[in-house]
Amino acid sequence: MKTVRDACQLQPNALSVKLSDQIEQLDELISSEGDGTAFFEKTHITQGMQDLITEGIARLSGHSSQAIFHLKQAMGGGKTHLLVGFGLLAKHSALRQIYAAGIAYADAFGSANIAAFNGRNNPDHFFWGEIANQLGKGEQFRTFWNSGPKAPDEKDWLQLFEGDQPVLILLDEMPPYFHYLNTQQVGSGTVADIATRAFANLLTAAGKKKNVCVVVSDLAAAYDTGGKLINRALGDARAELGRQERNITPVDLAANEIYDILRKRLFTSLPDQAEIDDIADAYGRKLEEAAK
Numbered sequence: 633m634k635t636v637r638d639a640c641q642l643q644p645n646a647l648s649v650k651l652s653d654q655i656e657q658l659d660e661l662i663s664s665e666g667d668g669t670a671f672f673e674k675t676h677i678t679q680g681m682q683d684l685i686t687e688g689i690a691r692l693s694g695h696s697s698q699a700i701f702h703l704k705q706a707m708g709g710g711k712t713h714l715l716v717g718f719g720l721l722a723k724h725s726a727l728r729q730i731y732a733a734g735i736a737y738a739d740a741f742g743s744a745n746i747a748a749f750n751g752r753n754n755p756d757h758f759f760w761g762e763i764a765n766q767l768g769k770g771e772q773f774r775t776f777w778n779s780g781p782k783a784p785d786e787k788d789w790l791q792l793f794e795g796d797q798p799v800l801i802l803l804d805e806m807p808p809y810f811h812y813l814n815t816q817q818v819g820s821g822t823v824a825d826i827a828t829r830a831f832a833n834l835l836t837a838a839g840k841k842k843n844v845c846v847v848v849s850d851l852a853a854a855y856d857t858g859g860k861l862i863n864r865a866l867g868d869a870r871a872e873l874g875r876q877e878r879n880i881t882p883v884d885l886a887a888n889e890i891y892d893i894l895r896k897r898l899f900t901s902l903p904d905q906a907e908i909d910d911i912a913d914a915y916g917r918k919l920e921e922a923a924k
Contacts, residue, residue, distance in 0.1 A: 634903070636911065641901040643674060658715055658750045658804040668720035668727045676896035677731070678889045680882040681714050684847065686735050687878060688718055689728070691845040692798035693740035699839040700869065700877040703849040710882035711849035715802045718847065719746055722800045741843075744798040751809030751858075758823075759809065760784050760830045763801060764792055776830075781823050783830035789837030793844050801838065803848040806831075807858030814857050828861045835869035835877075 665671050677685075680703075690696035703711045721728050722744040732738040747766035755762050757770075757777040764773035769792055776782045784792075793799050814824035838844040850859060866877055883889050895902065902908075 634907070634911065639903040639907060639911065640899050643898055643900050646898045658712055658719075658748045658802060665716065665720055668717075668724050671716065671720060672727070672731050673900075674897050675713070675717060676889070676892045677717075678710075678714075678883055678893070680710075680880045680884070681717055684714060684718050684880055685721060685732055688722070688800075688845050688847065689732060689735055689740075690737050692722060692744050692800060692843055693737035694798075694842040695737050695740070697875065698878050699845055699873075700835055700866070701845070701847040702866065702877045702879050703847065703882055704879055705882050712804050714880075714882045715748070715804055715847060715849060719748060719800065719802050722746060722798070722845075741798050744800045745795075746800045746802065748802040749804070751803070751805040751807065754809065754812060758827065758830070759803070759806075760834070763834075767792060767799065781818060781826045783826045784833060786833045786837045786840075789834050790841060793837065793841045796843075798843040799841075799845070801834070801844070801846045803846070806848060806862055807850065809858065810861040811858035814861070824857075824861055828865050831862070832865040832868040835865060836872045839869065839873040839875075 675681075684701060684703075687696060687698055688701065691698055703714060705711055721732055723746055725739065725742050728735075728738045745767055747763040749759050749762050749766075751759075753762075757765070757773075758781055760783075761770065761773050761777045764770045772792055773784060773788070776784050776788070810824050810827060813827050814822050816823040818826065835846060838846045848862070850862065870876055883893065903911075
């Protein structure tokens with residue numbers, strides 16, 4: 633009979649992974665993940681990821697009215713991993729043929745234009761300037777940060793989104809960003825007031841352009857002030873667009889998804905269920921013998 637070591641094929645370096653290596657920075661998505669193949673070889677597609685892929689692709693192809701997706705979970709890692717995975721699929725049509733095969737509209741567009749912002753960063757041109765830069769239209773938004781923060785209106789965002797190419801905006805860990813801006817005074821308020829308006833205008837503009845999708849992650853029960861400002865912007869967009877944002881839980885902690893994720897991260901191959909049962913039974917018998 634095979635041992636567990638014989639039956640399970642480990643991923644390269646599976647036993648020498650450092651925690652720091654697993655902390656994913658969303659803003660590295662575009663430049664560091666290549667064609668996404670290596671990423672998905674170690675990724676278990678959870679139900680939350682499947683929902684985002686299915687509904688997000690429909691939106692980017694212009695076949696869905698659901699423009700805004702809100703990822704909420706207290707645990708770390710799951711939200712960012714979901715954003716990276718969806719971003720890679722939106723960027724690479726060849727990747728969709730493998731990991732989104734059978735999903736409606738997966739072949740309806742080529743490569744989406746993607747902007748990814750991590751709220752742990754604090755660029756001088758603010759999140760709206762960073763989005764414009766990544767979409768290749770930085771000059772259009774220069775006036776909104778060059779002489780101090782100024783919120784782009786809805787029409788300004790719509791002009792930024794002009795064109796036939798789908799646009800995907802990925803916003804990760806925004807509560808700490810808004811929390812920090814709330815400490816920066818400007819006029820009779822704070823920079824967070826301006827950022828909240830810019831964010832709300834972004835959301836309503838995205839809802840009015842059929843192939844624009846926004847995915848924002850939240851940190852449940854953390855950065856209370858930042859979280860409230862994000863929810864205020866979501867509420868404004870909800871009232872303007874007349875529809876709710878789609879809430880998605882990246883990892884179902886009540887099910888076995890966390891174990892499925894670990895299996896995929898640690899192993900390249902596992903034995904079939906019959907062999908697993910045989911090894912488990914043999915292990916149980918050894919325990920019984922040892923207890924006698």
